[in-house]
Amino acid sequence: MDRCIGCGAILQSDDKLKDGYTSNLQNKLCERCFRIRNYNEQKAVVKDSSDYIDILKNIGQTDDLVLLVVDLFNFFDLNKLKDYINNDIILVLTKRDLLPSDIYEERILDYFNLDMNIKDKIIISSQNNYHLDTLYKKINQYKKSKNVYVIGYTSAGKSTLINKMIYNYSNLDSYLTTSYLxxxxxxxxxxxxxxxxxxxxxxxxxxxxxxxxxVDKKMLKKIIPKNEIKPKIYQVNSNQIFVVEDFLRLDIKHNNIVFFLANTLKIDRYFKESDKLATLEKYEIEIDDKQDIVINGLGFIKVMHKDKITLYLKKGVSFYIRKSFL
Ligand SMILES: Nc1nc2c(ncn2[C@@H]2O[C@H](COP(=O)(O)OP(=O)(O)OP(=O)(O)O)[C@@H](O)[C@H]2O)c(=O)[nH]1
Ligand SMILES: [Mg+2]
Incomplete structure (x- = not known):
């Protein structure tokens, strides 16, 4: 049973619609990986999170070192993992290149205070090769056996990190499939x-x-940040409406807010009542002092003061509130 070198699926030539399909079993790469790599296309794969939980449980049975990779720009509840993973962990906070360059890294490291066996934490950027040598040293220092698992949420940048490690520290010539989706x-x-x-x-x-x-491909290009995010700061002293492209609206009265979104996204500000995007999904949310509204896949909005805010969001997009991060 051969596996695809790009995504790990078992190669098969029976069912075009299933994982691992290739027309020729001599190939080492499945058709889906071929298309992602060459045409930037991606077929949605329906995966059950129970598959992932089974993988985590198996990792938890071992004594091996785990790298928990976290996308600093888009992260989610990490404590979910603690029921399965008691392994020693190096927390790898990646995509540093997207955050403003003048942030205090010490504060970021302190922010991630997890109830897990975190042996060490490090901020990296696979894209810029930032701190990868230090991470490589730490891996060799903390590993308990040959095997080191790389885990985390989807799109965190796990495969990209491993590709950089292959390039920097090995003689291998195959690499993993990565994608923005x-x-x-x-x-x-x-x-x-x-x-x-x-x-x-x-x-x-x-x-x-x-x-x-x-969203469609054109919008994807605008949403995914390619370089350092320039925070957009607004002082709000009256009823105001903020509209981001065609998928987000925020109604605010008195507050200070900061948008951390890709620089390519357009933010419009209205000083009087408007029905812009009023047909989107509407949420009334309560915010405490210094919290972030995190929009899944988009970025986050820092709100400075306790408030009641109306958020309109494209149907199906999820969000959560957290203690402010930057
Ligand atoms: N700006 C920036 N983007 C990165 C970095 N590392 C990864 N990415 C991008 O993040 C996206 C997801 O990367 P992957 O490596 O495919 O993520 P993954 O964690 O392997 O995702 P799954 O395989 O779905 O679990 C890709 O578009 C990468 O180019 C980084 O250091 N900086
Ligand atoms: Mg991957």
């Missing part, structure tokens, strides 16, 4: 970097309601 890696994939270190990629944990799965 969720559910790229479909099963565990062993990457023997050298005789003493085997990195194991895993599929990511899913969160329903990712905006990237609900």
């Amino acid at each position: 969720p559910t790229t890696t479909l099963d565990m994939i062993n990457i023997p970097l050298n005789d003493d270190l085997n990195l194991i990629d895993t599929p990511g944990l899913l969160v329903d309601g990712n905006i990237l799965e609900l």
